[in-house]
Amino acid sequence: MFLIFGLSTKSQLLGLVSFVCRVCGNSGPHQLVREKTRFSLFFIPLIPIRTRHAVHCRVCGARTRVPADEISRTLATGAFPH
Numbered sequence: 001m002f003l004i005f006g007l008s009t010k011s012q013l014l015g016l017v018s019f020v021c022r023v024c025g026n027s028g029p030h031q032l033v034r035e036k037t038r039f040s041l042f043f044i045p046l047i048p049i050r051t052r053h054a055v056h057c058r059v060c061g062a063r064t065r066v067p068a069d070e071i072s073r074t075l076a077t078g079a080f081p082h
Contacts, residue, residue: 008045009037014071018079019055023062031056032066034073 016029035052038045053066066074 003041004043005039005041007037008040009035011035014053016076017074019057019064021060021062022064024057024060026057026059026072028058030058032071035066038052048055 003063012034014032014034017032019030020027021030032055034055035054037049037051039047039049039081045052051068053067053071055064056062
């Protein structure tokens with residue numbers, strides 16, 4: 001009997017925010033995304049393991065984590081604090 005399991009992560013775009021990238025210095029709109037990781041059994045995602053929020057730089061691809069309590073304020077103002 002074979003048991004096929006693993007983890008899968010899916011990203012969801014929440015919006016664009018104004019941010020200065022710490023890696024390349026690009027200041028402009030960056031993508032605010034929600035990343036959900038789930039445990040999969042036989043290629044079916046079943047149990048949510050973790051949820052993370054991050055700002056992705058569209059120029060260099062760097063990712064900066066955003067604390068969960070800052071998400072609503074970041075989306076409301078359109079800017080992420082440095």
